[in-house]
Amino acid sequence: MYLLDRVDQSIRKMKSNAANIMTIGNLSFGGAAIISTLNENYSYSVLFIFIAAFLDRLDGMVARKFGTESELGKQLDSMSDIISFGMAPAILIYTLILNDFGTLGAGFTIIYIASGAFRLARFNITESDGYFTGLPITVAGTLLTFTYFFIQFVPSSFYLLITILLSFLMISTFKLRKV
């Protein structure tokens, strides 16, 4: 019985770590995206943010499937989210476009990051009820990253607008059904 308990414990531990390792992976791809932007490899940055978004979906699914959702996992997930979908897309779009708008561009970039942080902080202290309150930062960050593909087709001011719009949607309190 003792041995079986130990084996069972080890499997549980591995399963529990599986989700957290994916979260660390998400965060690492977020970090890699930022470093790619610094090195002017913008398409890599976009790719890495999308991989982070994929891992972000996956870790939650794995944790739920294995029944290993943990407080540590939830906290780690928020840290990954602010890096991969807050900082990384903001730095990408700032470097490519918003930079041209001087202080205004810098201000909007900081507002986007601060709104994402506020959204995550509020989420962490709210009980889950099957609804999101405000646009999740994952969605906002993925959308902002996706606008990379339109750079040649839309005016620069569009990026000021989308950045502030996404910020507003994150901190607003409308309800969105989870899917």
Add this chain to the structure above:
Amino acid sequence: MYLLDRVDQSIRKMKSNAANIMTIGNLSFGGAAIISTLNENYSYSVLFIFIAAFLDRLDGMVARKFGTESELGKQLDSMSDIISFGMAPAILIYTLILNDFGTLGAGFTIIYIASGAFRLARFNITESDGYFTGLPITVAGTLLTFTYFFIQFVPSSFYLLITILLSFLMISTFKLRKV
């Protein structure tokens, strides 16, 4: 009595918000530090990280003094910490030095950020007992930023060493008395 209650409530609300506004300030200076690094204004970046560190000390003191420590404040504080003392110093030192080490430098930068995130996630699920477990990210980030002043005097490889050392100290489980 009703009026007095309302006034009392308003004052409580203002006091409660005071700490959170300082936290948002901390986070905004972190964001401004990152943007300064992107714009090659490195000494501004250092200054902004130090201001963020000052606000970080202050918001906790204000919250404790007014007795307005809140779960939202705690969560917001962690978000600020990963930005101002995780991302901002890491991006500064990467841009100035670690960049020269290619993949190794990028890897160490990501390890530093991931260790900071893990340290904060662990802190958020631990009850306070008057001790820190592992080096606080605020201390690690301030120290890493402080090494900026030695750039001309120490070999580049020192920065690889200090980055990995601070990462290790953050995730390690030694106890440090709070001051």
